[in-house]
Amino acid sequence: MRVTEDDLYRQSTQYKHWSFTPSRLSELRQKTNAHAAAQVKLHIAGDRAERAKRATREASSAPESGADTPNGNGTGTGANTPTPGGDVDCLTMDEEKMVVDKFCETAMKLGDFLKLQPDVTATAIQFMRRFYLYNSPMTYDGNKIAKTAFFLALKLELGTRAGSASDFASRLPKTSRDDIVAPEYTIVQALRFNFEVRHPFRGLKGVHLELEDLVRGTYAAPAQHGRTPEALQAAALQALEVSSPDDAVLKLGNIYAHAKDILAMAAQLTDAYFLYTPSQILLAAHLLAAPAITELYLTTKVPASAPAYPQIIGTIKSCTDLLSGHRSYSKNPVAEKLAWADTDPPATKKAMKKLKSCKDPLTQDLVALNAGKKRDVVRDGSLEESKAKRRKLNRERAEQESDAFWGPELRGGSAQPQRDGSEPKKEG
Amino acid sequence: MGMSPAVSPRPNPPGSSAPVNAAKAKSLVHLVHNKTAPSPSLASAATTPGGPDADEGLAEEMNDKVANQFAFGPRLGEGTYATVFRGHYRDDPSKLVAIKKMKKNAEWQDGINLDSLREMKYLAELHHPYLIELIAVFTTKDENINLVLEHLPGGELQDLWQDKTIAYGGADVKAWANMLCQAVWWLHENFVLHRDIKSNNIIIAADNSLKLADFGLARTFANPEADMTYNVITRFYRPPELFLGSTHYGGCVDMWSVGCVIAEVAIREFFLPSATDLAHLGVITEVFGVPTEQDWPGLSKLRFWKEQMEGLPPKRPQPLSWWKQRMPLIGDAGIDLVRGLLTMDPSKRLSARQALDHHYWTSLPRPQRKELLPKKGGKEGEKAMGEQLKRVGGEIESGRTDKVARKLDFGAAR
Numbered sequence: 001m002r003v004t005e006d007d008l009y010r011q012s013t014q015y016k017h018w019s020f021t022p023s024r025l026s027e028l029r030q031k032t033n034a035h036a037a038a039q040v041k042l043h044i045a046g047d048r049a050e051r052a053k054r055a056t057r058e059a060s061s062a063p064e065s066g067a068d069t070p071n072g073n074g075t076g077t078g079a080n081t082p083t084p085g086g087d088v089d090c091l092t093m094d095e096e097k098m099v100v101d102k103f104c105e106t107a108m109k110l111g112d113f114l115k116l117q118p119d120v121t122a123t124a125i126q127f128m129r130r131f132y133l134y135n136s137p138m139t140y141d142g143n144k145i146a147k148t149a150f151f152l153a154l155k156l157e158l159g160t161r162a163g164s165a166s167d168f169a170s171r172l173p174k175t176s177r178d179d180i181v182a183p184e185y186t187i188v189q190a191l192r193f194n195f196e197v198r199h200p201f202r203g204l205k206g207v208h209l210e211l212e213d214l215v216r217g218t219y220a221a222p223a224q225h226g227r228t229p230e231a232l233q234a235a236a237l238q239a240l241e242v243s244s245p246d247d248a249v250l251k252l253g254n255i256y257a258h259a260k261d262i263l264a265m266a267a268q269l270t271d272a273y274f275l276y277t278p279s280q281i282l283l284a285a286h287l288l289a290a291p292a293i294t295e296l297y298l299t300t301k302v303p304a305s306a307p308a309y310p311q312i313i314g315t316i317k318s319c320t321d322l323l324s325g326h327r328s329y330s331k332n333p334v335a336e337k338l339a340w341a342d343t344d345p346p347a348t349k350k351a352m353k354k355l356k357s358c359k360d361p362l363t364q365d366l367v368a369l370n371a372g373k374k375r376d377v378v379r380d381g382s383l384e385e386s387k388a389k390r391r392k393l394n395r396e397r398a399e400q401e402s403d404a405f406w407g408p409e410l411r412g413g414s415a416q417p418q419r420d421g422s423e424p425k426k427e428g
Numbered sequence: 429m430g431m432s433p434a435v436s437p438r439p440n441p442p443g444s445s446a447p448v449n450a451a452k453a454k455s456l457v458h459l460v461h462n463k464t465a466p467s468p469s470l471a472s473a474a475t476t477p478g479g480p481d482a483d484e485g486l487a488e489e490m491n492d493k494v495a496n497q498f499a500f501g502p503r504l505g506e507g508t509y510a511t512v513f514r515g516h517y518r519d520d521p522s523k524l525v526a527i528k529k530m531k532k533n534a535e536w537q538d539g540i541n542l543d544s545l546r547e548m549k550y551l552a553e554l555h556h557p558y559l560i561e562l563i564a565v566f567t568t569k570d571e572n573i574n575l576v577l578e579h580l581p582g583g584e585l586q587d588l589w590q591d592k593t594i595a596y597g598g599a600d601v602k603a604w605a606n607m608l609c610q611a612v613w614w615l616h617e618n619f620v621l622h623r624d625i626k627s628n629n630i631i632i633a634a635d636n637s638l639k640l641a642d643f644g645l646a647r648t649f650a651n652p653e654a655d656m657t658y659n660v661i662t663r664f665y666r667p668p669e670l671f672l673g674s675t676h677y678g679g680c681v682d683m684w685s686v687g688c689v690i691a692e693v694a695i696r697e698f699f700l701p702s703a704t705d706l707a708h709l710g711v712i713t714e715v716f717g718v719p720t721e722q723d724w725p726g727l728s729k730l731r732f733w734k735e736q737m738e739g740l741p742p743k744r745p746q747p748l749s750w751w752k753q754r755m756p757l758i759g760d761a762g763i764d765l766v767r768g769l770l771t772m773d774p775s776k777r778l779s780a781r782q783a784l785d786h787h788y789w790t791s792l793p794r795p796q797r798k799e800l801l802p803k804k805g806g807k808e809g810e811k812a813m814g815e816q817l818k819r820v821g822g823e824i825e826s827g828r829t830d831k832v833a834r835k836l837d838f839g840a841a842r
Contacts, residue, residue, distance in 0.1 A: 039485070155539075159542060181538070184539040
């Protein structure tokens with residue numbers, strides 16, 4: 001039995017869960033945006049009503065209690081609140097995408113600052129892009145999500161060498177261990193518990209090694225379509241516009257470095273991973289770096305006369321357009337590094353500013369939110385739902401133990417735990 | 429709502445004291461009150477983090493959709509890190525699953541534990557008839573991660589060879605060995621190392637297929653520059669190069685374990701048992717001799733070679749007659765395969781691909797047909813699955829030191 005790379009890729013979660021057509025992708029973003037906007041409006045309205053209520057209460061109680069309540073405080077909060085009923089201007093789907101792209105750029109700078117391996121940074125950024133397909137930046141703050149996405153990527157890529165969450169937090173400004181750990185469940189859930197990201201980097205290296213063989217005349221892959229290694233070598237030297245194999249190897253080194261930079265930046269900061277396979281992405285990057293030799297390389301795999309060839313090259317070229325359309329793309333990316341990201345385009349600036357007034361008030365403090373889920377907190381006099389469930393579980397367990405000790409009680413189904421959400425249930 | 433323990437006429441279960449129950453009952457009443465009282469205003473409902481509206485995004489919706497496909501059944505096993513339940517598809521109760529509910533460890537300071545992450549990561553990508561299938565993953569509201577796995581009622585392979593009431597022959601061993609080799613071949617084809625292959629990580633399915641399980645120590649080996657830890661694989665199944673401190677390895681480490689498993693199924697006892705890590709190399713050399721630089725080029729460059737092996741007196745490996753006497757069940761071809769797998773020099777050891785090309789499979793007897801393979805009884809086997817799945821990386825069961833699994837060594841690279 002022969003397994004092809006394609007067979008392996010089609011088994012991957014990246015193919016099954018994280019590959020989209022352009023229309024399906026924007027449909028999903030539209031849905032996420034609409035859902036989040038509704039939540040934001042609801043929660044901000046609730047927040048305002050609550051503040052207004054508190055303000056009136058404080059205003060009415062202030063004269064009675066006299067000096068011990070600083071009067072300015074209460075009314076101040078009320079005054080700062082936008083008038084109830086004023087419509088919340090939420091981000092549109094396009095604005096959300098700009099904001100997420102900005103988050104990812106910032107994350108890339110963070111990875112650079114922390115001197116993380118390119119693989120870790122790339123994985124973290126793809127985690128973020130996947131996360132924001134099902135969550136809105138209005139709901140979850142990008143900087144908070146980025147820190148946890150990085151820690152998760154570190155754990156997955158480096159195993160125990162990732163270090164502890166506290167260590168990681170200490171490398172970041174104003175960050176505690178809780179900030180790192182608290183959003184983790186929210187993130188892994190949105191990632192659908194898929195943790196493998198198939199990057200194009202290793203494939204690019206493979207292409208590079210094959211091309212080196214090609215220019216040295218030692219290329220011996222099966223599908224050469226009638227051409228001898230010598231003929232291929234001559235064609236390769238011509239495509240690279242050099243006369244000696246040594247010059248060609250040197251030039252290939254530069255091309256590889258250029259293509260790798262495109263993969264490390266433009267490929268991470270666009271929808272490339274959602275729309276194309278790793279091999280399409282890496283060939284697109286290589287095509288951008290050196291069109292002639294890449295097309296020659298392609299014909300060693302698929303002859304230009306093959307019916308599939310136009311489609312293959314068409315797909316790669318459309319990916320090329322996507323990558324070269326990103327503002328990080330330039331003919332000389334090494335000199336540019338991340339400088340391009342220092343100034344935002346006006347539309348992004350506008351969206352980032354708009355975001356400030358349409359954040360979901362309930363989900364900004366992720367540590368408290370997580371603590372609320374984790375521990376038993378009583379807020380507004382009502383018990384956490386999770387606590388109720390845990391209680392029910394404990395009770396169930398106690399009953400089971402008791403059953404084991406005393407034998408089951410003679411009764412109907414009264415102690416049968418009720419179906420609630422997705423909790424363990426005795427079979428009826 | 430279930431009946432509160434406090435109003436139950438039954439005595440309190442052992443180990444729990446009355447005040448605790450009373451307190452529980454009290455808060456339960458509190459809860460009931462709050463649930464029945466209608467929420468006074470939109471505002472108070474909306475400002476309760478964790479309340480019904482707090483974080484019901486699309487991801488939660490998607491998660492609930494998955495969670496609602498499955499129903500929990502009775503508990504099959506409980507360990508420090510996970511509880512295993514029998515479950516079934518809600519729309520078809522005859523389709524059974526095993527649900528492994530990962531416990532949240534308050535002591536764990538670094539979020540979701542690495543072994544769970546690895547298990548989810550690799551099982552989600554790998555699909556093969558002889559690898560345990562991860563059907564779905566979902567969280568419950570209390571942030572427990574639930575892994576929905578194949579229901580495998582046949583118990584562990586180890587229980588099978590240890591249970592002397594079960595008789596089996598060469599054809600059966602061949603069928604099991606072949607399924608194991610196929611599973612490992614698929615892993616390696618996907619550039620994944622298992623790093624804890626042993627007969628109690630191999631579970632038997634209802635159709636008698638073997639399923640390799642427990643991917644808590646798995647990792648990819650696609651990057652040849654990356655350092656890996658030598659401190660993996662349960663001792664009895666760990667290859668010599670890891671005892672000698674090798675940090676660069678490939679599929680060959682798993683293949684040694686495969687050889688150990690086939691050998692132990694053939695002789696119905698542990699093939700290379702030892703009391704300590706330090707003693708284990710001695711056990712290996714007792715059978716395979718003391719290797720020299722000629723047998724194993726590069727040997728003397730391994731990290732612990734000097735202290736572990738340099739001064740040892742020369743020793744020759746056991747002759748073929750010794751093997752024939754120990755493993756009559758698998759015949760000459762089987763012995764040749766096992767010795768190929770248990771080759772000291774990892775570069776000469778059979779790869780999974782080479783193992784599948786071995787003449788053992790094509791020589792007589794033919795591998796037993798799956799439906800005729802011997803197996804353990806129903807209830808017992810299912811319980812064994814619970815016991816197997818509940819274990820998670822780093823967990824060592826007391827009283828089972830003879831097969832001490834992995835070590836809790838968070839300092840070392842993995």
